Amino acid sequence: MADSLHAYEHVRGIYFPIAIGVFALVLATLLLLLVRGRLRQTAPGRTADAPRFEIGYALLLACTVAFLIVVTFRSETPIDRTAAHPAVRIEVTAAQWSWVFTYAGGATVSDVSSWQPSVALVPVGQEVEFYGRSRDVIHGFWVPQLHFQRQFLPEYPTRFDLRFDKPGRYGGVCSVFCGDRHAQMHFALEAVSPARFQRWLGEHARRWPSARSAS
């Protein structure tokens, strides 16, 4: 299951509270030390180290690392996994400065980059295989709502699976700087019911090669 959305939310739900907690703890300790140090009348302390405390503290840090790594590894494995029999396969070709989505059967959604891109459809709740590559420089395929991105390398395909659990529009953007119209290099995916998706795909394939946008 290529569920990047829930993996991200799961890991964020563990990492962010810890990070905020550590920040608050350090800040509170620092403020306490500053107030006490400012009021101090006697000569400064001379303790130069506390080896046992430092070793114990280092072990605590190492345990934190181990915990975070377990969380990260367990969440990453399912994102990287690709399904043996995905429901749909879409070839995505990026170039300066356009996205082309080609479906099995020949249906194509292509778009010279703009902030109002044509919409490519995907089925809700099914495993969608993406097969991405670039025709020139490196581009980045980023769907912020799914918290997923992958770089498309020139003439060297990359494969990943995504699942769109909620119907609706998923905006996408090129994340890797790729030249003058990088900022305009948007794309759009829309998740619809599998039945509607199949209907759209059929109509689209018939209209090939003049197929442009949908919905």
Add this chain to the structure above:
Amino acid sequence: MAVCKVGELSTVTLPARAAPLRTLASTDHKRVAVGAGAVAFAFFIAGGVLALVMRSQLAADGGVVSQDTYNQLFTMHGSTMVYLFVVPVALAAGLYFVPLQVGAAAVAGPRMALAGLWLLVFGGLAMWAGFLTSGGAAAASWWGFDPLSDAIHSPGSGVELWIFGVVLATAGQMLWAGCVLVTALRCRAPGMTLMRMPVFTWSMVATCLLVVFAFPALIVALALLWAQRHFGGVLDGGLGAVDYQQLFWFYGHPVVYVMFFPFIGMVGEVVATFCGRRFFGHSAFILALLAFAGLSMTVWAHHMFTMGQVTNKYFALTSTALIVPAGIEYLDLLGTIWRGRLRFSAAFLFALGFIVQFLVGGLTGIVLASPPLDYGLNMSYFVVAHFHYTIFAGSAFGLFAGVYYWFPKVTGVLLRERLGKLHFLLMAIGTNLAFFPMFVLGAEGMTRRIADYPSSSGWQSLNELETVGAGVIALSILAFVVNVVVSLRARQAAGDDPWQGQTLEWATSSPPPRHNFHALPPIRSFAPLLDLREDSEDLLAGERAPA
């Protein structure tokens, strides 16, 4: 020792007003370091002006500069700040203070140190000369990633000049690192054992090791890029692009710590001095620095998680493991404040700013080291916020802590404390206004390196806030420049040791003589001057209350 003797004095006598000229032919590490610091600061101002233009563009809904100009601006801003400001200024501080802190009369390889200054000047001028060419300066980002930077996608001499500039400046930095490293390892005064070297010197040792081992990879990467541009066939196709990034980030991650270690070292010195106590956990701090340096050579491909071409889990593991040395360093800084008698000088305020704000950058770095989170945040403004919190909100504050601390030693006069505190206040406010909103924008999907964004995105107001913050930062730097000018004109003599320093640079005159020391105090620890003060306190206490 022979490697560290004072070079013969110049036979040419120049008038006193020709001081900059003398710097360009000097073999005095202090003079070369001040020259390098001044050149780096000039590039900091230049890179900062580029940032202000970018911020105006992003606040003004586009329309200030063209897309192509904007690409040149962020490329040159990043390149200037990394290659021409932060790394050079860090090494310049080492070049000035490492010989003093270890009680050496000179730096090892003074002519190499001088060559480094020339290389920095020529490298910087070459890079910036791109603006004078018809195609404009390099516009392929400070990474210069192939294939965007190849002859097809970035024709013209901008990228050529950028390659030459970066290679020259980097070669100079390698020379400096060699000088500083050999000075610390081979030129120490009698009694100055390795474990008695102060934290700043140790931070420079770790830094120079990284420079020596990692920087050649950048020169190789850029040489290959140059060959690709002229002959092709070197970095072709998708895997050529991956190869370039492997080489680039093998430099590009260690350089992040080159831009961090020296400044946490400065903060360590400042905190110990203004808390009036010995640095806490000196040995642990050194071990942490060395572990940090070693680990940092193994984390480079966490910049490549979203390529799908590296073993993400391995790099996630090594990157997350950095928590251990970083946590120890933080414990030692807090431990030094513990039971200290604090003096809230401008230098100490900047050190506190470093401690709090760098933490934000460090913790978000751990977030980005987790691939499931990086997939959602990479290349976004979240990353921009993260590294500006480390390099600017962290290291630049550490740098100014060092500047306020050491300025009296270098010039013989004190900086104005009240102007310094104003500088701190403005810079802290401006920094957080400018960079904190970027975390939010990045998580909402704003990508890096865009001159414009759809008005429907709702990002305008936060971008305006960031631009206001950038303006406040500019004001704070103005306050600093005014402070320097006022302090140098209406001079308040600093004396040898205005802060009750603990390390050897405070045991000589301000500025130090050509050969650094007339005499050295006994060296029994990493804080020889504190030893002397504690001895006399004990003696007094003993006289008052005889046992």
